[in-house]
Amino acid sequence: MIGRFTFGQRSVRSGLGLLVTLLMLLPLILDNRPVLLERFESDLYDLRLRQFMEQEQDPRIVIIDIDEASLAEQGRWPWSRYTLAEMLNRLFDDYGVAIVGFDMLFAEADTNIPMEALEQWLESQPSLQGNQLRSQLAELNPDHRFAAALAERPVVLGYVFDRSAQQLQVGSPGLPVTDDVLLADVPVPRASGVVASLNELQSSSVWNGFIDNPRVDADGVYRRVPLLQEYQSQYYPSLALAMTLALFEERQVTPVLESDANGSNAVLVAVDAAGISIPVDRGGSVLVPYRGRQGSFPYVSATDVINGRANTDTLEGAIVLVGTSAAGLLDLRVTPVGSRYAGVEVHANIIAGILDERINHKPDYTLGVELLQVLLSGILLSLLIPRTSVLVSSFLTLLWIAALTGFNLYAWQTLQWVIPLGYTLFLVALLYLFQQTTGYFFETRNIRKLAGQFGQYIPPEVVEELSAQNETVQLSGESREMTVFFSDIRDFTSLSEQLTPQQLTRMMNIYLTAMTAKIHDRRGTVDKYIGDAVMAFWGAPLDDAYHARHSLQAALDMLDVMPELNRQLLAEDLPEVSVGMGINTGQMNVGNMGSSFRMAYTVMGDAVNLASRLEGLTKFYNCPLLVSDELTKNVPEYCFRYIDRVRVKGRFEAVDLYQPVGKNVQVTADQKIAVEVFNSGVRAYQQQQWEAAEQAFRRYLDTDPDDYCAQMYLLRIAESRESGEPKWDGIYSHQQK
Incomplete structure (x- = not known):
């Protein structure tokens, strides 16, 4: 059966879809995703980040910007520590800032005393000489002045860790924030060297934080920054984390570790700093919670601070970060929100996210959620797409994508979860294309198979419907109500004797082509050609609720x-033809029938034989088309002339002809009046009401003097009167004819 064949194909497609899903699960389980899919996932992350940015400035954090204007007024970088000391004093003494962090290094000594400062000092100390002079000059050392400005103030200095083979050791990274031995198994970044601020600048009041980022993504984009790095078995904070600790006057953090799925290894999930739980990934990194594009925090030019021109309202009580946006100082980064983004603002975003406890993160069960997404997507689409049409499967696929995306955005915005979506969407797209492609090839194969079985009988569009339908198509045989049609060329034997074989072939090709086209136009199935005869049926292989109507329409179309057909025949010097057609509706058997040598998809049964008899009677009644009473019941919208009630050869039960x-x-x-007159005449004749019948037929002949049936009934009436036959059942017998 075609249905079983189709079911098998759907099972194969579903199985292949599930196999593709399992193959797609392997890279997730092995943590070895293709690079292109990693990039796609990163792009989706960036898209979500930009979509849900705050878009408002955070006045709590102010950036003192060493911008182009500052370089133009104060001179090229690096500036004298004397100048930086002056700026730091102004920030705390004049503007009342809460804390200052430097996104820069002070790894080299500054021994250049500004001439202006030296001249002012010499004028105020004219009598100093020798060691006393050298001691006093040391007070003018820029590093000494900068260290004095740092002393007893909440200031965080920046430094970088070294991972090169040289293992640089310049300065000290300050105090570690934890030495938890459990972190030894956590993949936090590990450094072999450090380049930090001068020891002279370090004091018990100064915090330190690293400003390098070993967790830049493969595409060079700053999406994550580590909060901790290991150096000599100790763990040190980033600039943002150190500033948070300094703000709350804390020195230590508490790593929050949980057991992995196997219960054997410790997994870092958060860092507790000053009572704030900061979610991190397994490597101790945070996803930077960008508030918006560059400028999400107030910028104040450094030269305005040095010269006392800055707005006090902007700086008072603020968390201050000193950095640069000048292109020549090479502190511009590529971020999801801008390709030329000041590095100092990256730290500002992290600080703001920590204070607001608003840092999106991947929970430790992220892999489980993603595996579930992929598995559900694979099972759902593998089972649904092969069993639905292209339109429905497309709608369901889009609906599933919308559900996945909706859950993902809800998790992002409400739960602050970063659930990977790109890999799942790729699988959904892959399965959709795979299933539709395999479906296309299977359907093409189905059409070819069906065309091989039915193409010689039915029109191509019905073949396509057969391949697309979900119901079973029974080939082995079944009984159903259908309509069958027979037609025959009148006097074909005498016509064929007049023609050459070539002419006969040409005539039959023209005739059968025209007849078959009309049958196909009305969704009929050509059963066979029997010489000049055509046998066709409606209602199989596809169910057709209007099989009777379609068969009658086809027959009328042929007439x-x-x-036009005869004009074409005459144009080719071929004789005109006339036909007789019979149609009957009834219960019949349909299916592949025949022998082991040859099979044919055909119909059999008493209803089929009756249609053949009706076609034969068209010559007797001189009507081109006769139908049974069963057909007329199925097409009440047509008008019929009642021809006779007869008993045909091989069948005892009588049938009404129309x-x-x-x-x-x-x-x-x-x-309509003429038809009713004729019909009343037939009924009167069947009741042996000869006078009424004769009057009715003569009235009908007034409208159609050449009508053969009316003349036939007048002859029957005359014969019945002469013979004086006894009362009868009104059935005319053709069993011996």
């Missing part, structure tokens, strides 16, 4: 085309 006149809406009032 309509006969004049001749179609046309659709009721197309038949004129005069035609």
Whole structure:
């Protein structure tokens, strides 16, 4: 059965889809995703980040910017520590800032005393000489002045860790924030060297934080920054984390570790700093919670601070970060929100996210959620797409994508979860394309198979419907109500004797092509050609609720085309033809029937034989088309002339014969009256009411003097009167004819 064949194909497609899903699960389990999919995931992350940015400035954190204006007024970088000391004094003494962090290094000594400062000092100390002079000059050392400005103030200095083979050791990274031995198994970044601020600048009041980022993504984008790095078995904070600790006057953090799925290894999930739980990934990194594009925090030019021109309201009580946006100082980064983003603002975003406890993160069960997404997507699409149409499967796929995306955005915005989505969407797209492609090839194969079985019988569009339908198509045989049609060329034997074989072939090709086209136009199935005869049926292999109507329409279409067909035959010096057609509706058997040598998809049964007899009677009644009473019951919209009640050869049960006149809406009032007159005559004849019958038929002949059936009934009436036959059942027998 075609249905079982289709079911098998769907099972194969579903199985292949599930196999693709399992293969896609392997890179997730092995943590070895293709680079292109990693990039796609990063792009989706950036898209979500930009979509849900705050878009408002955070006044709590102010950036003192060493911008182009500052370089133009104060001179090229690096500036004298004397100048930086002056700026730091102004920030705390004049503007009342809360804390200052430097996104820069002070790894080299500054021994250049500004001439202006030296001249002012010499003028105030004219009598100093020798060691006393050298001691006093040391007080003017820029590093000494900068260290004095740092002393007893909440200031955080920046430094970088070294991972090169040289293992640089310049300065000290300050105090570690934890030495938890459990972190030894956590993949936090590990450094072999450090480049930090001068020891002279370090004091018990100064905090330190690293400003390098070993966790830059493969595409060079700053999406994550580590909060901790290991150096000599100790753990040190980033600039943002150190500033948070300094703000709350804390020195230590508490790592929050949980057991992994196996319960054997410790997994870092958060860092507790000053009572704030900061979610991190397994490597101790945070996803930078960008508030918006560059400028999400107030910027104040460094030269305005040095010269006392800055706005006090902007700086008072602020958390201050000193950095640069000048292109020449090479502190511009590529971020999801801008390709030329000041590095100092990255730290500002992290500090703001920590204070607001608003840092999106991947929970430790992220892999489980992603595996579930992929598995559900694979099972759902593998089972649904092969069992639905292209339109429905496309709608369901889009609906599933919308559900996945909706959950993902809800998790991002409400739960602050970063659930990977790109890999799942790729699988959904892959399965959709895979299933539709395999479906196309399977359907093409189905069409070819069905065309091989039915193509010689039915029109191509019905073949396509057969391949697309979900119901079973029974080939082995079944009984159903259908309509069968027979037609035959009148006097074909005498016509064929007049023609050469080539002419006969040409005539039959023209005739059968025209007849078959009309059958196909009305969704009929050509059963066979028997010489000049055509056998067709409606209602199989596809169910057709209007099989009777379609068969009658096809027959009338054939009669309509006969004049044009005969003109074509005459144009090729071939004889005109006339036909007789019989149609019957009833219960019949349909399926592949035959022998082991040859099979044919055909119909059999008493209803089929009756249609053949009706076609044969068209010659007797001189009607081109006769139909049974069963057919007329299925097409009440047509007008019929009641021809006779007969008993045909090989069948005892009588049947009423009708001749179609046309659709009721197309038949004129005069035609309807004439048909009713004729029909009343037939009924009167069957009741042996000879006078009434004769009057009815003579009235009908007034409208159609050449009608053969009316003349036939007048002859029957005359014969019945002469013979004086006894009362009868009104059935005319053709069993011996």
